[in-house]
Amino acid sequence: MMNRKTKFARPFKRAALVTALAAAFCRPDVAGAFEFDTGNPDLSVRWDNSIQYNLGIRARNCDPNICGNGRGAGDLTATASDRKFGKAGDVITNRISDLSEFDFIYKDHWGFRVSGNVWYDEAYHNASAAPDPAFGALGLSQLPNNQYTDYIKRWNRGPSGQLLDAFAFGRVNAGNVPIDIKVGQHNIYWGESVFSFVGGVADGQGPVDVRTALTAPGTEAKALFLPTNQISFTAQLTNKVTLAGEYYLGWKPAMLPDGGTYFGAADFLTLGGGTLLPFIGPGVTFNGTQRPKNEMGDWGIALKVRPEWLDGSAGFYYRDYTNKFPQLVMNSPTSAVADYTQPRQQLIGFSLSKDVAGVSVGTDITYRRNAMLGATPFAPVFLSTGQGDWHPQGNVFTALVNAIAYFGKTPLFDSATLIGELTYSNLLRVTNDPYKLFLGLPQNCGAGTSTPGVAIDHGCPTKQAYGLGVQFMPIWYSVFNGVDLKMPIFFSIGLHGNSPVPFGDNQGQGAYSIGLTADVRQKYTVSLAYNGFIARHSNDSAGILSNSNASLGKYWDRNWISLTFKATF
Known part of the structure; x- marks a missing residue:
């Protein structure tokens, strides 16, 4: 039997080996990323690598x-996900990755860009899940034979990779109006949201990497959106007016953490399918994604104006788009799916950005028609019978405001940045719910949840919800020769109510992180951080379910410490 000392020793020996490998890759003569000397001043060819x-x-x-x-x-x-690395001190990730970016640019306005990343995580060398033996003895495992599927192994262990950007770009002139066009897989992010990826104009503008959102609290929302195959343009009508648009040629779902892994939301949940749902019934399977009926056709238009009297910029938007988050639904008596066949929703939005007394202030306001509402999971809606549009939808108003303040030298730090963002959502009207799956208003979403406090604990949606995110980062320059030091501190919390739309704010639910980052010669970074989750939760009387009002997962005990080394060439 493996003793505790051996259990610790093997991952840390492997960690040391992988660290040495990373250091070897990061030598300038090995990580050969550079700008090519083309001999043509109009042509720039660059290859960058970030090894982490x-x-x-x-x-x-x-x-x-x-x-x-x-x-x-x-x-x-949730037992298999939480027990995979169940003890304090267990190594939950031991991962090396490389983000590679290649840019070919001719006369500043023509060219193409390709990027992708590769990874391997030694912490998942053992592809076995770790369910509670009490459930295993009853045949209640949600992973077949307690083993990861190939999909789970690909995205969590590797070695594997994915293509990110893959697009061509160019500029044409319509009279005196320059129009920049991109074709291929890329990302567009509209609006002024900093932390919220569902509260602003950019809602649904691309698939969100929820895994990164969980593992790196405080990551800016625009960095969480993944590229999608599309055509986009930006036309500079005047020096004060810009017109932009996009049309999607494909569709991708949000990237969700896989069941049985440390950040798994539920043991069965993996978009690759191939898992079991014994708590629903014997032989019931979870079969991954039910894709949209039309995977192309999302589109949007934006107008940005910068009048002199405003001393800032205002944006006006209209978007017609499919949802990137799923509904969990039974599509036959013995099968369940993550369903994405919801009808399109429409968004009318407004954004504003300007400086107020030295503080950069931004706001997004949206009206969403037929927005997807959070349905009761695994409702017996048999899609194969063609029962029509069953998806709960409603008209929703959202607003957010953020402020970014910069501070100069003080006795405590050389400089600092403070960012705060307040979000708000309001369900104006339920427009479609023929099977009464949206059971959130008034405060009741199932048996025993008619009491307001209990309803909040269970995640029952409310008409209105508020949330707050704050990040403070002091900086000290030249602490050592060529070394700058930062201390990012992040905190988010749902202040009141549970959002009627998935992945919005939930009362008492949030995350926090505090760390130190050393920036060495603007080429290497070393970061150490403590990351934690804030949760409002309860347990049922039978002791086999823990109820949380989170949009995803039961994370209140999964605090962790991260050490990151990154080299960019």
Whole structure:
């Protein structure tokens, strides 16, 4: 039997090996990323690589209500994910990755860009899940034979990779109006949202990398959106007016964490399918994604104006788009899917950005027609019978305001940045819910949840919801020769109510992170951070389910420490 010392030793020996490998790759003569000398001043060819090593260590033992305590079973839907690395000190990630970017630019306005990343995570060398033995003895495993599927192994262990940007761009002139056009896989992000990826104009503008949002609290929303195949343009009508548009040639779902991994939201949930749902019934399978009926056709138009009297910029938007987040639904008596066949929704938006007393202020305001509402999971809607449009939808108003303040030298730091963002959502009207799946108003979304406090704990949606995100980052320059030091501190919390739309704010639910980052000669960074989750939750009387009002997952015991080394060439 492996003792505790051996359990620690093997991952850390491997961590040291991977660290040495990363260091070898990061030598300038090995990580050969550079700007090519083409001999033509009009032609720029550049290849950049960012090699990164991540070591993550669990900070708290698994909650017995989720993992079990040896005397009773844990949480039926989350035990395998939380028990995979169940003890404080367990290595939850031991990952090396490389982001490679190639740019070919002719006369500043013509060319193409290709980027992608590759990775391997030694922490997942063992592809076995770790469900509660009490459930395993009853045949309640949600991963077949307690083994990861090929999809889970690809995205969490590797070695594997993915193509990110892959587009060509050019400029044409319509009279005196220059029009910049991109064709291919790329990302467009409209609006002024900093932290919220569902509260602003950019809602649904691309698939969101929810995995990164969970593992790196405080990541700006625009960095979470993944490229999608599309055509986009920007036309500079005057020096004060810009017209932009996009038309999507493909569709991708948001990237969700996989069941059985440390950040798995539920043991069965993986967009690759191939898992089991024994808590629903024997032989019930989860079969991954039910894709939209039309995977192309999302489009949007934007007008940006910068009048002198405003001393800032205002944006006006209209978008028609498919949702990138799923509804969990039974599509036959023995099969469930992550369903994306929801009808398109429309967004009318407004944004404003300007300086007020030295503070950069931004705001997004949207009206969303037929927005997807959070349905009761696994409702028996049999899509194969052609019962028509069952998806709960409603008209929703959202607004957010953020402020970015910069501080100069003080006795405590050389400079600092403070960012705050307040978000708000309001369900104006339920427009479609023929099967009464949206059971959130008034405060009741199932048996035993008619009491307001209990309803909030269970994640029952409310008419209105508020949330707050704050990041403060002091900086110290030249602490050592060529070394700048930063201390990013992030905190987010749902202030009131549970959002009627998925992945919005939930009362008492949030995340935080505090760390130190050393920037060495603007080429290497080393970061150490403590990352945690804030949760409002309860347990049912049977002790086999832990209820949380989070949009995704039961993370209140999954705090962790991260060490990151990154070299850019």
